[in-house]
Amino acid sequence: xxxxxxxxxxxxxxxxxxxRLEVDAPxxxxxxxxxxxxWPGLRDRLCEPGPAIRRHIHVYVDxxxxxxxxxxxxxxxxxxxxxxxxx
Amino acid sequence: xxxxxxxxxxxxxxxxxGSDEDRRSWELRGxxxxxxxxxxxxxxxxxxxxxxxxxxxxxxxxxxxSPDLGETxxxxxxxxxxxxxxxxxxxxxxxxxxxRVRVSVEAPGIFESRDGGETWSxxxxxxxxxxxxxxxxxxxxPPGHLGISALxxxxxxxxxxxxxVQGIGLFETADGGATWTPRNRGLRADxxxxxxxxxxxxxxxxxxxxxxxxxxxQNHVGMHRSDDAGGTxxxxxxxxxxEFGFAAAVHPHDRDTFFVIPLDPGHGRTMPDGKAAVWRTxxxxxxxxxxxxxxxxxxxxxxxxxxxxxxxxxxxxxxYFGTSTGQVFxxxxxxxxxxxxASYLPAISSVEVAIVD
Numbered sequence: 001x002x003x004x005x006x007x008x009x010x011x012x013x014x015x016x017x018x019x020r021l022e023v024d025a026p027x028x029x030x031x032x033x034x035x036x037x038x039w040p041g042l043r044d045r046l047c048e049p050g051p052a053i054r055r056h057i058h059v060y061v062d063x064x065x066x067x068x069x070x071x072x073x074x075x076x077x078x079x080x081x082x083x084x085x086x087x
Numbered sequence: 088x089x090x091x092x093x094x095x096x097x098x099x100x101x102x103x104x105g106s107d108e109d110r111r112s113w114e115l116r117g118x119x120x121x122x123x124x125x126x127x128x129x130x131x132x133x134x135x136x137x138x139x140x141x142x143x144x145x146x147x148x149x150x151x152x153s154p155d156l157g158e159t160x161x162x163x164x165x166x167x168x169x170x171x172x173x174x175x176x177x178x179x180x181x182x183x184x185x186x187r188v189r190v191s192v193e194a195p196g197i198f199e200s201r202d203g204g205e206t207w208s209x210x211x212x213x214x215x216x217x218x219x220x221x222x223x224x225x226x227x228x229p230p231g232h233l234g235i236s237a238l239x240x241x242x243x244x245x246x247x248x249x250x251x252v253q254g255i256g257l258f259e260t261a262d263g264g265a266t267w268t269p270r271n272r273g274l275r276a277d278x279x280x281x282x283x284x285x286x287x288x289x290x291x292x293x294x295x296x297x298x299x300x301x302x303x304x305q306n307h308v309g310m311h312r313s314d315d316a317g318g319t320x321x322x323x324x325x326x327x328x329x330e331f332g333f334a335a336a337v338h339p340h341d342r343d344t345f346f347v348i349p350l351d352p353g354h355g356r357t358m359p360d361g362k363a364a365v366w367r368t369x370x371x372x373x374x375x376x377x378x379x380x381x382x383x384x385x386x387x388x389x390x391x392x393x394x395x396x397x398x399x400x401x402x403x404x405x406x407y408f409g410t411s412t413g414q415v416f417x418x419x420x421x422x423x424x425x426x427x428x429a430s431y432l433p434a435i436s437s438v439e440v441a442i443v444d
Binding site: 009013044045057082083 | 145146147169
């Protein structure tokens, strides 16, 4: 199971969404699908039509910048970051 | 006993200010909507629901809703998306009437919900209108700042409504959004235009509740009045300190009384000379009075945006405006005198008012 870390800004938008959870998915896209199943509407908060990861959302898999097609394995650590756009 | 509720959309969430019937003492609550930038918040009286149009740089655009005056909130963007290459960067303006809620977006489009904001569908992009070739050009897509900045429903006719396209003009539909007609005749433009009926910079349009033919418009260049529901416009700028501004409000019981907040038209776009004032006409724009009682008259470089002013429906109506530096001013005497009721909010995008039980 990949270990998924979500941004602080996301958790309050969905009931009981934790900051850290485990997912069983082959890709980043698949991980977001799994989140969408459990928290409907969540995909739209991370992705825009295309589909693509939103401009100011950055995803890293094992510290490497990732996109939706980036593969995951059972040992992957996925960090989803709300980047820039502060202040 | 009924209460007066101000809905304040800010750069850092939605705030609510409540008062009893005298409208002198206010209790502030918020921020709501998780601190998202809220561009417009409204109260829909049939269901008692608050709707707030918000767009996060991180998480996109949603419409928040609260069925219990701010106690609980949920959000949805289901259906708020284009299925072509048009980019939807922001939800801007809300209107609720006839059992539906509409939200305008940029790039220009209108989405509608008929289930209380849970799901949305595209109503119109005003496709084919003169000027649409410009706003539908991908090269002009946001962040080019073109969008539908305002919606206005006809309370007596579900099929009739108006929409402002930024930098293009005012449009009316009489068939529920299927077709649209430009309503810009008589307006002024100080720049070249490609089409006869569009190319005008309409900032704000308000319509008299007691005479549906009477409208007032704050334009990028001038104040204007219509006596035929937008069919033709007559300029009424003379007597105002500047021709520029965003906010406007119409008296709920008098078709000739109307309020504006003139701003310097340059880059700053704040009240002239650092002295805060609201301007009122009581003769449909033939003459104007400067009102500053209770407003700061020194070093007050205040801006007020398009949806920044509101009026309630009381017998003696109250007027309200919020600034881009976070102050809210209220008048309980038809705009004759003002008091600052909030001082340190985030930058304010919108102020609306509702009378709730």
